[in-house]
Structures are given as structure tokens and as C-alpha cells.
Amino acid sequence: MACLDNRIVFNEQPLLSKEQSGQGQVIQQSAEIMDEPLIGAFRCSDASTEQGCLEEAHASAKCSMTTGQAHHRTDQMTTTSSGALPIEDWLKAEPAHQRREALPPPQQPAPTAINMWSLIKDMVGKGELSRVATPVQFLEPLSELQQRCEDMEFSELLDQAAAVERCSLERLLLVTAFAVSAYSGVKRTCKPFNALLGETYELACPEKGFRFISEKVQHEPTTINRVLAEGRGWTFELEDELHTRFTGTAVELAPIVLLQVAFSDGDTYRWGKAMTSINNVIVGRIHLEHKGSWRLRGVQSGLIACMKFHAATMLSSKSKLHEVSGVVEKDGVALKGVKLRGKWDRELHADLPDGSSRLLWRVNPPAADPSRYCMTPWVLRLNDLTPQLAGRLPHTDTRLRPDVRCLELGIYDQAAVHHKQMEEGQAKKLARIAKPGATHEPRWFERVGGCGKIGEEYLFRYRGGYWEACAAGAFAAQETQIERE
Numbered sequence: 001m002a003c004l005d006n007r008i009v010f011n012e013q014p015l016l017s018k019e020q021s022g023q024g025q026v027i028q029q030s031a032e033i034m035d036e037p038l039i040g041a042f043r044c045s046d047a048s049t050e051q052g053c054l055e056e057a058h059a060s061a062k063c064s065m066t067t068g069q070a071h072h073r074t075d076q077m078t079t080t081s082s083g084a085l086p087i088e089d090w091l092k093a094e095p096a097h098q099r100r101e102a103l104p105p106p107q108q109p110a111p112t113a114i115n116m117w118s119l120i121k122d123m124v125g126k127g128e129l130s131r132v133a134t135p136v137q138f139l140e141p142l143s144e145l146q147q148r149c150e151d152m153e154f155s156e157l158l159d160q161a162a163a164v165e166r167c168s169l170e171r172l173l174l175v176t177a178f179a180v181s182a183y184s185g186v187k188r189t190c191k192p193f194n195a196l197l198g199e200t201y202e203l204a205c206p207e208k209g210f211r212f213i214s215e216k217v218q219h220e221p222t223t224i225n226r227v228l229a230e231g232r233g234w235t236f237e238l239e240d241e242l243h244t245r246f247t248g249t250a251v252e253l254a255p256i257v258l259l260q261v262a263f264s265d266g267d268t269y270r271w272g273k274a275m276t277s278i279n280n281v282i283v284g285r286i287h288l289e290h291k292g293s294w295r296l297r298g299v300q301s302g303l304i305a306c307m308k309f310h311a312a313t314m315l316s317s318k319s320k321l322h323e324v325s326g327v328v329e330k331d332g333v334a335l336k337g338v339k340l341r342g343k344w345d346r347e348l349h350a351d352l353p354d355g356s357s358r359l360l361w362r363v364n365p366p367a368a369d370p371s372r373y374c375m376t377p378w379v380l381r382l383n384d385l386t387p388q389l390a391g392r393l394p395h396t397d398t399r400l401r402p403d404v405r406c407l408e409l410g411i412y413d414q415a416a417v418h419h420k421q422m423e424e425g426q427a428k429k430l431a432r433i434a435k436p437g438a439t440h441e442p443r444w445f446e447r448v449g450g451c452g453k454i455g456e457e458y459l460f461r462y463r464g465g466y467w468e469a470c471a472a473g474a475f476a477a478q479e480t481q482i483e484r485e
């Protein structure tokens, strides 16, 4: 165990070597069982105790390794006297990342489809989609945490909003466009991998001017994922819990989410999410629909965007599909002449009081070849494990999960084996922390709320230190340390 800035950094072992990353090589399974934690916000690294044997499954799912080198340029990082690395300094020092244009071609023929009912029947009564063990055939090579990062595709809207006057209508409209844009990516109908407790996912995106960090912070009583993204002049936070219900033909998702953008001039915006319904899950063509009303509130300005997703009815024409509309209110009165309209999978326009109309947001063009998993160019980069990243990620990062990686490489049989092992390991860990006196402490976020339910305020708060640890080469240093032993 090493100490950095008074924070504990844990002994962790890489799951994939940089040579294996993304280069399409077959991942071999190692028979060696590790005692050290591989994934999770681990409180202990005493390998000899039962406590220390966290994540047995990760351990047994460990892939053969070769030496990884840290590729991060720590020498260029400037840290302030308190050791913090503000976004502006980080952006100056963070090297550009390569971004791939396509997923690797699959190495095995796709497995035959299995009956959807076998999945649904498990879900009935569980109330949470992220609790259902899902065969890999139903999954796409992304985890829940990476799916949260999809929402950042149009982060430019927040940059634009940061540049306009605080508490202005303009700013409210831009943040609303960002909120709507978050729905546009997910038209795919595959399930992402359930995040494991303690799993993290980061995205360093200097080209778009932001950094993103997320962690699955709670499993009981409900699954909670926590996100923090920082850009120039803004921070975006999300904490969510997803409740599901099966209606007989559809699966309905009722997210309890607290989303917030805080600008550095002290102006904040908060909103929730609409209901999502996954229609025709048993027969017919499966498709997604978002429905219901939600509000985006300017906390200081008092301006509220009242948005509505229109559900398609039997009679509604095709042109009404995916429609979204809204008005802006202040003190309960709608502002005259201001209207928002568009489609959540395409664009959002604003009609303004002077009679003009403005395009606030439009989707990016689709990938050149969307044949594998139909991912957009933005999404297909999220699980990319470049050599640059392989040397610096903490071992809790989703990109190092062998099950997700194998599925991405189209090594379906191995993906299934790894997936089973990881789910078993997770079940053991959950059983262990359910014992009296045992708890799970998230690594990068700390609990500030009491009751375990998301309400008006966040239950978890960022502890700080992730990017600083990364810049100091702490995650890579751990790897080196283990290699020496």
C-alpha cells in the first residue's frame, strides 16, 4: 500500500496489458489466483485475511500480463500548493488522446440469439435492471458508467452556456438543450454491463475541454452511480438510481436522478429525468420511448424550463415520434413568446419573444459503419483502451474489465466465462459487506446524506484527488510496484 497526499492508494493488478489493449489479441486466462483486490474501492490490502481477498472473481479472471509502462507526462503537471490540479492547469498538461473510428472486428461468429423472456422473467420482482444477471448475448461492450458518460457528447453546450450572462434566458435554454441531448445517444436496445460495486470510469477529454469521473458507490438498498465532470467554467454532476417495472409488454424505467450544472459564476441548474419505456420486449420490434414531464430549474434565476416528452399513441403520425416541447416559466407564469420544440433523437429549437427561432442543438452524424452495436462515433470511443491509457488507469476502471473487453473483441465464449466469474465475485463481496459491521466505502466519493435514498440533495460528494493521483502516476506506480515484487 502506498500513500499519496494522505490518501491511500491500493495495491491493484492490471487485468489487461497494454499490448492486449485494443490491438485485438486474444486474451488468455491465467490460472493464477490473486489475493489482491482488482476492482473496487478497497479499504484493505491485507491479502492473507478474508477481507483482503476481495473480488475473487476478478482475480481468477485475471488475464496474462506483460509489463506496462506509465505513459503519462507527470513532469508537465503543475499542482498548486494544496496539491489540487484545477481543470485549467490539467487541460494545459493533458496530452491529446487518440480516438478510434470503429470497434474492432469480432474474432468469433456472433452467438445465436436467446429468448428475451429468459431475461425478463428474472427481472420481474427485482425492481432494478442493474440487478439482473444477463447473458452476454444481450449485452453491449459498455458498462453502466460508460453509458452515463454518453451524456457528455454535447458538452460544448455547457461551454457556450458558461460564456453567456449568468441567470440569463440564453443560459437556461443552452442547459436545457444539453439535458435533452443526453437522450439522443441511446437508441440502441442492448443492455450495458451492470457496474460492479467500486468500479470506476474516467474520461479525459482535453480536446473537448473536460474530464469525467464516475463510480458505482452503493449497492444496498439501491444501486447508485455517481458522476462528476468538470469543464471550463462549469461542473456537471449526476447521481442516479434506476427503478424498473415490467408491464407485460414493456419495461418501464423510472430514474430517480439528481442532475446539476454549476457555473463558476455561482449560477446553478438542476433537473430530473423523464420516464423511459422499452416497448415490445417480448414480441415485435423493441424500441425506446421517453415520456412525461420534467423541469429544469435555474436555482438562482428562478427560471424554469418545463419540458415534455410526448408519448406516441396509436393515432399519432410518424412525424410526432420522439417529440419534445417546452415553455419557460418564472414565478409560475410562462414567458411570452418563448417555446422549445424538437425531437430528443435529433434537434432542439427555441422560439424567442422577438419572433425569431434558433437551433440550439443537433445530433452528430452517425458512425460510418454502425453494424456492430449501432454505436455513434462518440460512444464507440468510450471503451477504447489506448496504450497511453493502459499505463495510467486505476485497476477499477471499466476499460480493464475482461468480460467487457472480450465482448468488444467478439470473443464471445471467453466473455461469458469472465462475466460469470465477475458476477460470482461480486456476489461474494456483497455477501461480505452485508455482514454486521462491514460496509463499503466508495473510493472517490464520500457519503454525506443519511438514508440511502436520493432526494433533494446529493447523497455522495467527490472526495477529490483522482486527477492528482493520476498526474502523479500513482495508478501506474502501483503497477510497477507489483511487478517488482
Ligand SMILES: CC(C)CCC[C@@H](C)[C@H]1CC[C@H]2[C@@H]3CC=C4C[C@@H](O)CC[C@]4(C)[C@H]3CC[C@]12C
Pocket: 116, 119, 120, 129, 186, 188, 189, 190, 191, 192, 242, 251, 253, 255, 273, 274, 276, 278, 281, 288
Ligand atoms: C430486456 C430489456 C429490458 C433490455 C433493455 C436494454 C436497453 C434498451 C436498456 C438497458 C439500460 C437502459 C438505460 C438505463 C438508463 C437510462 C437513463 C435514463 O434517464 C434514460 C434511458 C437510459 C439511457 C436507458 C435506456 C434503455 C437501456 C439502454
